[in-house]
Amino acid sequence: MSDSTLLSTLLLSPLISAALIFFINMLFLNPRQSLFTFLALTGSGVSAVLALIVSYQSYFHAQVFTSHLFTWLSIGEFTIELALKADALGSFMLLFVAPVSFLIHLYASGYMDKDKSYGRFFTYFNLFIFFMFLLVLADNPIIMFIGWEGVGLVSYALIGFYFEDIQNTYAGNKAFIVNRVGDFGFLSALMLLFIEAGSAGFSFDSIFLSLAQIDPSMLSLIAFLLFVGAMGKSAQIPLFVWLPDAMAGPTPVSALIHAATMVTAGVYMVARFAPLYTMTPDISLFIAYVGAFSALFAAIVATRQYDIKKILAYSTMSQLGFMFMALGVGAYSTALFHMFTHAFFKGLLFMAAGYIIVAFHHKQDIRELQGIRKSLPLLFVMMFTASLSISAIPPLSAFFSKDAIMGALYASGHVELFLMALVASLLTAYYMFRMVFVLFYSQKTQSTKKSSKSMLYPMVVLTVLSVFAGLLNLPELFGGNLNISNWLNLLDKELLLPHAKELLLISVNTLLILGVILYTYKRYAYTQAIHKESQENLVAKKFYVDEIYTLLITQPLHYLSIFFEQKISHGIIDRLINLSALYYARAGILFSYLENGNVRFYALYMLIGVVSGFVYLYWALRGVL
Amino acid sequence: MLEKYMILSIILFSIGIVGLISRRNIIVIYMSIELLLNAVNLSLIAISADTADASAQVVSMLIIAITASEAALFMALFVVLFRNKASLDVNLFDILGNKR
Numbered sequence: 001m002s003d004s005t006l007l008s009t010l011l012l013s014p015l016i017s018a019a020l021i022f023f024i025n026m027l028f029l030n031p032r033q034s035l036f037t038f039l040a041l042t043g044s045g046v047s048a049v050l051a052l053i054v055s056y057q058s059y060f061h062a063q064v065f066t067s068h069l070f071t072w073l074s075i076g077e078f079t080i081e082l083a084l085k086a087d088a089l090g091s092f093m094l095l096f097v098a099p100v101s102f103l104i105h106l107y108a109s110g111y112m113d114k115d116k117s118y119g120r121f122f123t124y125f126n127l128f129i130f131f132m133f134l135l136v137l138a139d140n141p142i143i144m145f146i147g148w149e150g151v152g153l154v155s156y157a158l159i160g161f162y163f164e165d166i167q168n169t170y171a172g173n174k175a176f177i178v179n180r181v182g183d184f185g186f187l188s189a190l191m192l193l194f195i196e197a198g199s200a201g202f203s204f205d206s207i208f209l210s211l212a213q214i215d216p217s218m219l220s221l222i223a224f225l226l227f228v229g230a231m232g233k234s235a236q237i238p239l240f241v242w243l244p245d246a247m248a249g250p251t252p253v254s255a256l257i258h259a260a261t262m263v264t265a266g267v268y269m270v271a272r273f274a275p276l277y278t279m280t281p282d283i284s285l286f287i288a289y290v291g292a293f294s295a296l297f298a299a300i301v302a303t304r305q306y307d308i309k310k311i312l313a314y315s316t317m318s319q320l321g322f323m324f325m326a327l328g329v330g331a332y333s334t335a336l337f338h339m340f341t342h343a344f345f346k347g348l349l350f351m352a353a354g355y356i357i358v359a360f361h362h363k364q365d366i367r368e369l370q371g372i373r374k375s376l377p378l379l380f381v382m383m384f385t386a387s388l389s390i391s392a393i394p395p396l397s398a399f400f401s402k403d404a405i406m407g408a409l410y411a412s413g414h415v416e417l418f419l420m421a422l423v424a425s426l427l428t429a430y431y432m433f434r435m436v437f438v439l440f441y442s443q444k445t446q447s448t449k450k451s452s453k454s455m456l457y458p459m460v461v462l463t464v465l466s467v468f469a470g471l472l473n474l475p476e477l478f479g480g481n482l483n484i485s486n487w488l489n490l491l492d493k494e495l496l497l498p499h500a501k502e503l504l505l506i507s508v509n510t511l512l513i514l515g516v517i518l519y520t521y522k523r524y525a526y527t528q529a530i531h532k533e534s535q536e537n538l539v540a541k542k543f544y545v546d547e548i549y550t551l552l553i554t555q556p557l558h559y560l561s562i563f564f565e566q567k568i569s570h571g572i573i574d575r576l577i578n579l580s581a582l583y584y585a586r587a588g589i590l591f592s593y594l595e596n597g598n599v600r601f602y603a604l605y606m607l608i609g610v611v612s613g614f615v616y617l618y619w620a621l622r623g624v625l
Numbered sequence: 626m627l628e629k630y631m632i633l634s635i636i637l638f639s640i641g642i643v644g645l646i647s648r649r650n651i652i653v654i655y656m657s658i659e660l661l662l663n664a665v666n667l668s669l670i671a672i673s674a675d676t677a678d679a680s681a682q683v684v685s686m687l688i689i690a691i692t693a694s695e696a697a698l699f700m701a702l703f704v705v706l707f708r709n710k711a712s713l714d715v716n717l718f719d720i721l722g723n724k725r
Binding site for chain 2: 597
C-alpha cells in the first residue's frame with residue numbers, strides 16, 4: 001500500500017463504517033447488534049493499526065506521510081486542497097488518538113450492549129473519530145476547521161444521545177452554543193490570516209513562511225482569536241461551562257470526547273500554530289495565565305463535587321489547564337506529552353466510572369456508591385493506579401509529564417504560575433483520592449451484578465499504558481533523552497534547570513502530594529466526612545459561574561429578544577406592513593366600484609379602451625399619414 | 626361609392642354600440658351585437674368590391690357562420706337566464722360584481 005493510500009484509508013475507514021452502520025440501521029427493521037459491533041470495531045481498528053504504522057515510520061524513519069484527496073475549491077490562482085499530512089506532530093496525535101479511540105469503541109460495545117439505539121450510537125462514534133482524524137491530519141487551517149466543526153457537531157449529538165430526557169438535550173445545546181463562541185474566534189482568526197498571509201497559498205507551511213511580514217499587533221490579534229477557539233474546545237475559563245454538563249452523554253462518550261480526543265483539539269491547535277505563538281509572547285503569557293486559572297478553578301470546584309463523572313470532568317479541565325500553562329511558557333512538547341499521558345489515565349478513569357455506573361444501576365453519586373471494593377477488586381486496582389498517576393506519583397506516566405510542566409514553569413521564571421500549578425496539582429491529589437477513598441474505603445459493602453468482559457479488557461490495556469507511557473519521554477535526569485520531544489521537534493523554548501534543582505523540585509512536589517494523599521486518607525477513609533460537607537458555600541456552588549453567566553449573558557439576551565419581538569417586530573415592523581396593506585385595501589375598494597358585475601358597463605369600458613386606443617393611434621400616426 | 630357604404634357601416638355600428646350599452650333587455654343587446662357584426666360585414670364587403678379582392682368576402686362569410694352559431698348559444702342562454710330569475714333584465718345578473 002502506498003503512503004498516500006495508507007493515509008487516506010486511515011481517514012476514511014471510520015467514515016465508511018459510519019455510513020454502513022447508518023444505512024443498515026435505517027434500512028433494516030431489526031439488524032443484528034453483532035453486525036454493528038463488527039463494523040464499528042473494524043472501522044476504528046483499521047485506523048488504529050494504520051496510525052501505529054504511520055507513527056512508527058515517523059518516529060524511526062522521520063517519514064512524512066501525505067495524501068491529496070481532491071481539490072476542494074479553485075478560484076483563479078487560489079486553491080484549497082483537501083490534502084492530508086502526517087508530520088511528526090500529526091503522527092504523535094495519531095499515536096494516542098487512534099488506539100485510545102479503538103479501545104473506547106471496544107469498551108462502548110460492552111457499555112451500550114442491548115441499547116435500543118446501538119446503531120445510532122456507533123454511527124456517531126465512528127463519524128466522530130473521522131472528524132478527529134481530519135482535524136489532526138489537515139494540511140491547511142480550513143480543512144482543520146472542518147474537522148473542528150465536525151467534532152463539535154457530533155459531540156452535540158452524542159451529549160444529547162438520550163434525548164428522551166430534555167435535560168440531556170439542553171446539555172447538548174449548551175456544549176454546541178458555547179463552542180460556537182470559540183469557533184467564532186477561530187473563524188475570525190482564519191479570515192484575518194487569510195487576508196494577511198493567504199496570498200502565497202494557505203497550507204500551514206506557507207502560512208508560517210509569511211508570518212514575518214504581518215504587522216505584530218495584527219499577529220497578536222490573530223493569536224488571541226485562535227486561542228479563543230482553543231478555549232471553547234478545550235474548556236478553559238471562560239468557555240468551560242459546557243464540559244461538566246456534557247457528562248449527560250453515555251460514559252464512553254465522556255471517555256472518548258471529553259478526555260482523550262476532542263478537548264485536546266485546542267491544545268493541538270495551539271501547538272500546531274507554535275511558530276505563530278513564539279512570535280507573540282504576550283498572548284502566550286496570557287494563555288499560560290488562562291490555563292493556570294482554569295487549572296486552579298477546576299481543581300477547587302472538583303473538591304466539592306459528588307457526581308463521579310463531574311469530578312472527572314472538572315479534573316479534565318484542570319489537566320487541560322496544565323497543558324495550556326506549558327504551551328504558554330513555550331514548552332510545547334511538554335504540553336503535548338501531558339496530553340498523551342492524560343489520554344490514557346483519563347480514558348481509564350472515565351471507563352472505570354462507567355463500569356461502576358453500569359454495575360450499580362446507574363447511580364453516579366459517590367455518597368451512594370460507598371464500599372464497592374469487595375465487589376470490584378480489579379476495578380479498584382485500576383482506579384487506584386490511575387489516581388496515583390494523575391496525582392503525579394513516580395514512576396507512573398503523569399509524573400513525568402506533569403513534573404516536566406512544573407519544571408518548565410519554574411524555569412520560565414514565572415513563580416506565580418508555578419505556585420498556582422503546584423496548588424492545582426496538590427488539589428488534584430486531594431479530589432482524586434477523596435473520590436477513591438469514599439468509593440472504596442468504607443465500612444459499608446455493596447454487591448453488584450456482573451459486567452461484560454469487553455469493558456474490562458480495554459481498561460487493562462489503558463492501565464498498563466498509564467503506568468508505563470511516561471517512560472517514552474524520560475528526562476535526562478533519569479537517564480533518558482526526551483525521545484518524544486526530540487521527535488516532535490517543535491519550537492520549544494530552552495527551559496532547563498540544573499539537575500540538582502530539578503531533583504529538589506521533584507522530591508518536594510512528590511512529598512507534598514504524598515502528604516495530601518495521607519491527609520485525604522485520614523479525612524475520608526472509613527469516615528462519614530463526605531456526608532458532613534456543606535452544600536451551601538462558594539465552592540460547592542461552583543463559584544456561581546453558571547448563575548453569573550445566566551445573569552450577565554443569557555438573561556439580557558432573553559430580555560433583548562423579548563424586547564425585539566414585542567416592541568420592534570410587533571410594534572414597528574408589523575404595524576408598517578399592516579398599514580401598507582390597509583392602503584392597498586382602500587385602493588382596492590376604489591377600483592371595486594368599476595367592477596359592478598353589470599355586462600353593459602363592461603362593454604362601455606371596452607368601448608372607451610378601444611376608442612382611446614384609436615385616438616392615440618390617430619394622434620401618433622398623424623405625422624406619418 | 627365606398628365612402629357612402631362606410632358611412633352607412635359607421636352609422637350601423639354606432640347604433641349597435643348605443644344599443645349594447647344603454648338597453649337592459651338581453652334580447653335587444655343580442656340584436657345590437659348582431660348589428661355590430663353586420664356593420665363590420667358590410668364594410669368588409671364594400672372594401673372587397675372596391676379593391677376587387679375576394680379575400681375580405683371570405684372573412685365576412687366566416688363571420689356570418691359564427692354569428693349563426695352565436696345565435697344558437699344566445700337562445701340557450703336566454704332560456705337559462707329566464708329560468709333563474711324570471712326576467713331578462715341584465716342588471717339583475719351581476720353576481721360577479723362587487724357586493725356591498
